Amino acid sequence: MLGVGFSLLSLMMCLGETWLVSVMMGLLSMVVLLMLGSWHLCLVKMSMGYGGDLLGMMLVMLSLWLLMLMVMASEGMFFYMSGKKNFYGIMVMMGILLSMFFWSENMLMFYVYFEGVLIPIFLMVTGYGYQPERLMAGLYMFFYTLFASLPLLVGMMWFEEQWGCLSFQVISLLESEVYGWWSVTFMLAFLVKMPMYFVHLWLPSAHVEAPVAGSMILAGVLLKLGGYGLYRFLFFSKSVIKMWGGYMVSVGLMGGLFVGLICLVQIDLKSLIAYSSVAHMGLVMAAIFSGSWGGYQGGFMMMVAHGLCSSGLFCLANILYERFSTRSMLLLSGMMGIFPGLSLWWFLFSTMNMAAPPGINMFGEVMILISVVSFMWWSVLVMMGGMFIAGAYSLWMYSCINHSEGWGLIMEEGMILEREYLLMFCHWFPLNLIIMKMDVVSLWVF
Numbered sequence: 492m493l494g495v496g497f498s499l500l501s502l503m504m505c506l507g508e509t510w511l512v513s514v515m516m517g518l519l520s521m522v523v524l525l526m527l528g529s530w531h532l533c534l535v536k537m538s539m540g541y542g543g544d545l546l547g548m549m550l551v552m553l554s555l556w557l558l559m560l561m562v563m564a565s566e567g568m569f570f571y572m573s574g575k576k577n578f579y580g581i582m583v584m585m586g587i588l589l590s591m592f593f594w595s596e597n598m599l600m601f602y603v604y605f606e607g608v609l610i611p612i613f614l615m616v617t618g619y620g621y622q623p624e625r626l627m628a629g630l631y632m633f634f635y636t637l638f639a640s641l642p643l644l645v646g647m648m649w650f651e652e653q654w655g656c657l658s659f660q661v662i663s664l665l666e667s668e669v670y671g672w673w674s675v676t677f678m679l680a681f682l683v684k685m686p687m688y689f690v691h692l693w694l695p696s697a698h699v700e701a702p703v704a705g706s707m708i709l710a711g712v713l714l715k716l717g718g719y720g721l722y723r724f725l726f727f728s729k730s731v732i733k734m735w736g737g738y739m740v741s742v743g744l745m746g747g748l749f750v751g752l753i754c755l756v757q758i759d760l761k762s763l764i765a766y767s768s769v770a771h772m773g774l775v776m777a778a779i780f781s782g783s784w785g786g787y788q789g790g791f792m793m794m795v796a797h798g799l800c801s802s803g804l805f806c807l808a809n810i811l812y813e814r815f816s817t818r819s820m821l822l823l824s825g826m827m828g829i830f831p832g833l834s835l836w837w838f839l840f841s842t843m844n845m846a847a848p849p850g851i852n853m854f855g856e857v858m859i860l861i862s863v864v865s866f867m868w869w870s871v872l873v874m875m876g877g878m879f880i881a882g883a884y885s886l887w888m889y890s891c892i893n894h895s896e897g898w899g900l901i902m903e904e905g906m907i908l909e910r911e912y913l914l915m916f917c918h919w920f921p922l923n924l925i926i927m928k929m930d931v932v933s934l935w936v937f
Contacts (some may be wrong), residue, residue: 674734711798
């Protein structure tokens with residue numbers, strides 16, 4: 492299968508720097524060829540219980556692309572740590588589970604892979620984190636998301652009893668609806684995984700304690716599992732939007748605003764990036780529950796853009812951590828005088844994080860703004876405030892790291908490697924190339 496093949500291909504990248512650059516250039520060429528293709532016929536039937544459309548296909552490609560970049564970013568970690576083969580085995584397991592999840596058409600298999608993805612990320616956080624607190628952070632993440640997902644299994648049992656079927660496509664043809672508190676059993680698991688404000692406390696601790704590969708896949712793909720589940724679920728249960736749409740849009744927007752204010756007082760670099768992920772996913776949640784086609788498209792654009800942008804920011808944070816052994820932005824100040832080339836990448840990704848052109852972040856936020864304001868007119872003030880705060884903490888992060896006076900920290904390693912510049916380019920290039928082929932994120936169907 493395609494996902495398994497690409498996951499196994501990641502093992503080749505540990506053979507040396509030459510293989511690394513060659514494989515990445517080959518994948519970069521595949522992205523260029525992808526943009527030349529036609530996506531009008533985007534429904535694929537693979538086998539019983541598995542299939543997909545452009546929505547799942549794009550998230551599979553995002554997962555596999557980030558899987559390759561995770562290997563690149565983790566090369567420096569094994570100069571002072573052991574267990575390299577086990578680490579790559581965890582990555583292969585994660586690639587297979589993610590691919591199967593996004594191709595699942597059966598609700599039961601959907602749930603199995605939805606929960607199974609927690610296993611490799613738990614092993615990655617607890618086994619390869621940097622601090623002793625990684626054990627508590629891993630358990631916190633595991634049980635927080637696991638117990639929130641148990642009602643989803645109960646809801647699926649109810650579906651089986653009501654309609655005798657667990658296929659997404661068949662249930663959508665039945666025009667079935669989920670009313671009352673049964674809808675909560677489905678939404679709770681997805682909203683915790685996004686995560687929604689009020690149930691987001693597991694995410695910053697997991698990000699801070701995770702290695703760079705764990706932070707990349709956690710922000711880049713695992714947060715998208717909740718959004719993907721909401722897309723699949725709300726398609727055949729439009730009554731949920733009528734029942735809960737106003738509440739969910741309000742929580743998403745106000746939560747994003749409050750989390751943005753929290754970002755303004757952070758001095759831990761990884762913690763700031765983690766909280767900004769909560770703010771961005773709050774916009775995605777508001778877009779999905781707006782119930783409009785423009786909101787669905789804008790939310791999906793934001794999901795893809797956030798996956799690449801946040802992963803790139805965590806890579807930049809790790810590059811500095813490997814050399815100075817600190818995540819404090821106060822101690823990491825003055826980097827422009829030490830790494831002027833890296834400061835350019837900080838500027839590019841900071842502007843992408845605040846939804847500046849030409850990235851698809853801007854298009855996604857504009858579509859979300861139009862859809863949410865059409866659904867709830869007063870939300871324009873909250874969204875404008877959230878966008879302003881997002882620009883404020885993104886510029887604060889960039890200026891604090893690059894333009895302040897340095898503290899004379901001693902580097903533990905040398906200058907920036909070609910591998911690391913290539914890593915940043917492979918994050919930034921697809922993020923801006925997608926605007927030349929917008930149908931891959933806008934013309935998808937269920």
